[in-house]
Amino acid sequence: xxxxxxxxxxxxxxxxxxxxxKISYRTLTPEDKKLIRKAFDVAxxxxxxxxxxxxxxxxxxxxxxxxxxxxxxxxxxxxxAAALLHDVVEDTAYTLNDIEQLFGTTVAKIVDGLTKISAxxxxxxxxxxxxxxxxxxxxxxxxxxxxxxxxxxxLHNMQTMESMRRDKQVKIxxxxxxxxxxxxxxxxxxxxxxxxxxxxxKYTEPxxxxxxxxxIKESKEEQDKYIKEFxxxxxxxxxxxxxxxxxxxxxxxIFSIRRKMLKQNVSYEEVFDKFxxxxxxxxxxxxxxxxxxxxxxxxxxxxxxxxxxxxxxISSPKSTGYEALHITVMGPKGRWVEVQIRSERMxxxxxxxxxxxxxxxxxxxxxxxxxxLWLNRLQEALESSETNAVDFVEQFKLNLYSKEIFVFTPNGxxxxxxxxxxxxxxxxxxxxxVGSKTRGTKVNGKLVPLSTELKSGDQVEVITxxxxxxxxxxxxxxxxxxxxxxxxxxxxxxNKKIAEDGKQMLARKLKSLKITLDEKTINQLVxxxxxxxxxxxxxxxxxxxxxxxxxxxxxxxxxxxFLGFFKNRIRKQPKPEEIQxxxxxxxxxxxxxxxxEEKLDYTLAICCNPIPGxxxxxxxxxxxxxKVHKNTCPxxxxxxxxxxxxxxxxxxxxxxxxxxxxxxxxxxxDNLGLVNSVTKVISNHMNIDIKSLSFESDxxxxxxxxxxxxxxKNILNEVITKIKKINGIDKVxxx
Numbered sequence: 001x002x003x004x005x006x007x008x009x010x011x012x013x014x015x016x017x018x019x020x021x022k023i024s025y026r027t028l029t030p031e032d033k034k035l036i037r038k039a040f041d042v043a044x045x046x047x048x049x050x051x052x053x054x055x056x057x058x059x060x061x062x063x064x065x066x067x068x069x070x071x072x073x074x075x076x077x078x079x080x081a082a083a084l085l086h087d088v089v090e091d092t093a094y095t096l097n098d099i100e101q102l103f104g105t106t107v108a109k110i111v112d113g114l115t116k117i118s119a120x121x122x123x124x125x126x127x128x129x130x131x132x133x134x135x136x137x138x139x140x141x142x143x144x145x146x147x148x149x150x151x152x153x154x155l156h157n158m159q160t161m162e163s164m165r166r167d168k169q170v171k172i173x174x175x176x177x178x179x180x181x182x183x184x185x186x187x188x189x190x191x192x193x194x195x196x197x198x199x200x201x202k203y204t205e206p207x208x209x210x211x212x213x214x215x216i217k218e219s220k221e222e223q224d225k226y227i228k229e230f231x232x233x234x235x236x237x238x239x240x241x242x243x244x245x246x247x248x249x250x251x252x253x254i255f256s257i258r259r260k261m262l263k264q265n266v267s268y269e270e271v272f273d274k275f276x277x278x279x280x281x282x283x284x285x286x287x288x289x290x291x292x293x294x295x296x297x298x299x300x301x302x303x304x305x306x307x308x309x310x311x312x313x314i315s316s317p318k319s320t321g322y323e324a325l326h327i328t329v330m331g332p333k334g335r336w337v338e339v340q341i342r343s344e345r346m347x348x349x350x351x352x353x354x355x356x357x358x359x360x361x362x363x364x365x366x367x368x369x370x371x372x373l374w375l376n377r378l379q380e381a382l383e384s385s386e387t388n389a390v391d392f393v394e395q396f397k398l399n400l401y402s403k404e405i406f407v408f409t410p411n412g413x414x415x416x417x418x419x420x421x422x423x424x425x426x427x428x429x430x431x432x433x434v435g436s437k438t439r440g441t442k443v444n445g446k447l448v449p450l451s452t453e454l455k456s457g458d459q460v461e462v463i464t465x466x467x468x469x470x471x472x473x474x475x476x477x478x479x480x481x482x483x484x485x486x487x488x489x490x491x492x493x494x495n496k497k498i499a500e501d502g503k504q505m506l507a508r509k510l511k512s513l514k515i516t517l518d519e520k521t522i523n524q525l526v527x528x529x530x531x532x533x534x535x536x537x538x539x540x541x542x543x544x545x546x547x548x549x550x551x552x553x554x555x556x557x558x559x560x561x562f563l564g565f566f567k568n569r570i571r572k573q574p575k576p577e578e579i580q581x582x583x584x585x586x587x588x589x590x591x592x593x594x595x596x597e598e599k600l601d602y603t604l605a606i607c608c609n610p611i612p613g614x615x616x617x618x619x620x621x622x623x624x625x626x627k628v629h630k631n632t633c634p635x636x637x638x639x640x641x642x643x644x645x646x647x648x649x650x651x652x653x654x655x656x657x658x659x660x661x662x663x664x665x666x667x668x669x670d671n672l673g674l675v676n677s678v679t680k681v682i683s684n685h686m687n688i689d690i691k692s693l694s695f696e697s698d699x700x701x702x703x704x705x706x707x708x709x710x711x712x713k714n715i716l717n718e719v720i721t722k723i724k725k726i727n728g729i730d731k732v733x734x735x
Contacts, residue, residue, distance in 0.1 A: 502542025
């Protein structure tokens with residue numbers, strides 16, 4: 001590398017450092033600047049020989065992470081220093097001891113937490129990636145700043161992934177969508193969450209991402225014009241009230257537009273609220289609520305509101321601390337528009353999360369209550385270490401992303417619960433003991449089933465009994481991770497007792513059949529009854545599922561075991577080398593796997609029903625060989641994130657030999673001969689076999705379901721295009 005290039009690089013590093021100090025959200029004292037300078041010098045020295053995959057000097061990465069921490073998240077000087085040093089212990093000659101001596105215990109603890117997460121992420125011999133996520137979340141116990149800096153680190157890695165291998169990109173992007181975006185959402189870092197989601201989509205579904213991005217760019221001019229028209233209508237009324245405000249148009253993220261398209265089964269053009277209008281006003285804290293409702297009144301004087309879409313997070317802020325009024329109104333040209341009303345303080349909290357609370361809180365407050373509340377809930381989720389790791393991450397993710405409702409206790413205390421929570425979830429939220437002893441629940445004074453879904457404003461009372469205890473049905477009555485994990489834990493304890501009694505019972509019954517219950521017998525019993533573990537065997541014996549007759553059958557099978565053994569020995573087994581290539585069926589000609597493009601046995605996953613031409617991947621299951629899933633399968637994200645080591649690349653090479661089922665859903669305006677037109681297009685024009693079809697008509701609107709047999713995706717797309725052209729057809733979608 002030439003001297004000139006190195007000189008340019010060092011100039012750029014110095015420039016980035018100055019920028020870091022300039023963009024910090026907090027006011028930095030001389031001591032803060034001294035700490036950051038020291039951390040910067042150590043990081044530059046430590047990483048001087050290192051380069052990233054893109055070829056640039058490695059030091060640009062920690063500086064970029066520190067800039068995100070300083071400006072976008074708004075953390076303090078200690079966090080900025082830790083961000084600069086986050087890879088030093090892992091990648092260079094510096095030890096944790098060195099960091100502690102140079103920067104003190106706090107910075108060393110944060111760097112240690114970040115180093116542990118990196119070590120967890122790079123492990124390849126673990127059985128589950130989900131287990132790693134759980135370990136990673138346990139670092140939160142030490143310092144929440146660990147996970148916040150890790151989110152900033154992940155954001156910069158996602159922004160600079162172009163030079164990575166495709167499979168690496170998909171793995172990191174899936175992991176990001178699976179855990180980091182929900183974490184950012186829950187901490188209240190909405191801007192970062194949005195960027196992580198969009199970048200995640202960019203690498204998991206690049207074609208979809210680029211298609212929506214292009215359409216957003218094409219329609220930007222039209223959207224700007226529409227927002228100006230909207231603003232002009234309310235501007236005069238707002239100015240009359242002498243309000244200081246700013247109106248911004250904000251396009252919805254690519255990820256949220258994609259989610260809406262999938263959820264509502266519509267095209268990009270059919271998604272109506274592709275942008276929101278944000279009104280940000282200046283106000284003293286004492287006047288904030290009053291002014292928010294005043295602006296609400298002005299907006300709804302001009303535009304008719306949708307009464308079911310009012311969200312008041314000013315009276316009851318979200319547990320992340322988010323405050324705002326959200327209303328959806330019928331704007332110009334008959335289009336629904338979401339309007340968000342926030343004060344400047346609320347806007348900063350929405351963008352910076354808990355860091356902004358520190359800027360606005362009273363000087364005598366020692367800690368941020370919203371953050372503490374969140375950490376306490378997180379601690380509860382982490383307590384149940386017995387839960388299966390994948391279940392744990394699924395439940396945790398569910399609770400991170402869920403919307404909130406607010407309900408009251410009999411004494412009038414306000415309790416926040418995730419949307420969809422039940423009366424039984426409420427009981428476990430009050431206390432584990434209350435939940436475990438629940439006999440019944442009352443909502444608004446009326447006795448209701450435990451599975452009743454609660455709504456904001458409900459007053460809930462729990463009736464307990466010493467004799468009550470959880471049963472397996474309770475798992476269907478709950479949605480929160482805490483309730484489910486406590487119920488499972490209680491059931492496990494109960495099952496353990498039944499299994500212990502069952503083992504003794506089984507030993508007595510086998511003794512009467514002159515069989516000793518030793519390890520060999522237990523293995524034979526597990527195999528005979530087609531069970532997975534000895535615990536299952538003892539539990540069934542204790543519950544009376546395995547009866548005396550079944551045990552006598554087992555005893556009889558043992559006496560025939562030797563005969564069976566010899567029969568198997570003399571049965572001719574084909575040798576692998578005897579299998580001829582022309583014996584391989586056409587099934588093997590459809591897909592090839594891995595970099596070597598091997599032809600392997602596989603089955604198609606029923607969750608997404610892939611057909612030739614679909615973008616797919618192979619997943620190596622425990623018992624069923626390779627299952628092939630579409631890249632857009634609802635389970636793809638979880639599989640690619642949690643079980644990376646079991647994912648195998650797959651692609652179609654020839655689909656002329658085999659037929660595949662595909663289900664189409666058709667909607668439209670009912671008219672005479674429509675069914676005949678549809679079947680004609682499919683059968684006569686395309687020579688495709690219709691396996692089944694059903695049509696329902698309701699007040700002039702019809703819905704049809706058709707299962708067709710096709711060779712590949714191209715033929716299916718041709719069918720869909722032809723059906724869409726039939727007069728009266730509104731939508732044709734593949735289920």
